[in-house]
Amino acid sequence: MSAASILLLLLPLISAQTFNWGPCPNPQVQPNFNLQQYLGKWYEIEKLPTNFATGKCIEANYSLRKDGTIRVLNSQVIDGEVNDIEGTAVIQDIREPAKLGVSFSYSTPYSPYWVVKSDYTNVSVVYSCTDIVRLFHIDYAWILSRSRSLSPEKVNDAKNLLISEGIDISKMKPTDQSCGDD
Template sequence: MARKCQHLTLKLVSVLLCLGYTSAQVFGGGGCPNVKAQSTFDLNRYLGDWYEVYKFYAAFESGQSCAKAHYELKSDGHIKIVNSGFKDGKAINATGDAFIPDPQNNPAKLKLRFSSLAPYGNYWVLDTDYDNYTFIYSCSGVLGITHYEFAWILTRQPNITEDVKTKLFNEAKAFGIDTTNFKLQDRSGCPNNQ
């Protein structure tokens, strides 16, 4: 009995620590929504510049405006991702590394990290037409009790058409993703190339 209580106490402490760590993210009860990444993926067409239009709140992006991402193929087959934007009027950027672990069976399920000290996280492309938009999603479960998730809608131009927004929000809803968590990226006062 004492051993069972210790196990439950340890599990509860772990959950509370995880909730504290992820409280600055979007999280919900139960497991992750049952999403499906795009079945085909052409990395070469995906490379280049993307503008962040909608996103779920993430502490590491808090207060950032004019967010933009640049994807470039590296000689080792990985993808260099440079995220840039502005915070408190100052230019900021972060460089990440991504790769496709299983290009044959899951070509749109990438792994991504922005620090060599961090583990790779999920970066799933749920839908892209390569020329106009991409819908990216990531979710991690915590002990089967809760989950935290990230989502982004990026476009090749700094804005999005209402038709594309409606299409992607409807796809999100069909997967069980709560679209009320999407926040519009602040693009007011952005430089022309940002």
Template sequence: MRMLLLLVSLWGLSGCTGMPDKVTPVSGFELNRYLGTWYEIARLDHSFEAGLSQVTAHYSMREDGGVSVLNRGFSAEDKHWQQAQGKAYFVEDPNTGYLKVSFFGPFYGAYVIFELDKQDYQYAFVSGPDTDYLWLLARTPDIEQEVIQKFEQMAKDRGFNIDQLIYVEHASAPKQQANPASAGSAE
């Protein structure tokens, strides 16, 4: 019976690193070019990001070869910055934009980059394990309308509910620290 429970638990955890049927991770991915700070331009909302503005993600290398993740956002309701530290590892090979990320101990979720500005790494379209998780990230808080239209169309074609997208404000919160990595150690 214990073995059955263990197998069911492992199967459930591995399901969180899957991806939506119509989503394919980018190939030719270069992690070193992806590292640094990204601004969240749009997302499907979740309890862990509800009400946050000026959301950023900062990626840096970990000593074990993984990626440190520091997500930050400003809560206007609480009038302070919130942050979550995590870690990410490649699911397949390091040339494929398909990682698993954890903010809660041994529990991982998929981080699938399905579109990327491969020339300059200025924007990325990211999915989670299913069509409830979707982000548009960019290197600057403002992005061209053509990229937003491309994001919306590609997301819609892949089964995401783009009517539920939230576009993140980046001007109304106090400035965050200049170096987000110094805000605490990444897991």
């Protein structure tokens, strides 16, 4: 199968995503990542487009399960209705605990969820990339906050960090966090 054929088959999947030619970048991740401090609720402030989170008031809540895996509960509001999805995250290599894997289905492999930087109390920068036969890659990047808003300076710092790691954020968009409950 030619590269063009593969691209045509994948086009519906990537139309709402951010893709770039070549293999995934390999950004540095949070040194000495502390999962216990990272757990809890994070609000999505900005992200690269995805086909799975298109609503508003998007948030993620991370908690530790008894088996050592991480419960991921993502929610968003679409047409006035709250939509939740539960998944599982794992630290795939204890030598690099900031490189987690996340799955929202028992039948799909873990996708990368790399904590590039976090101060644990205000802001977190997360990156994920799926490499498609080293011809192109699909990027995901998020700027998260412990509250529904984040100062423009912190957003710019987060964006500059992603840029410095070779990640194209030209399609990054703010998330509507006007939810009326905070």
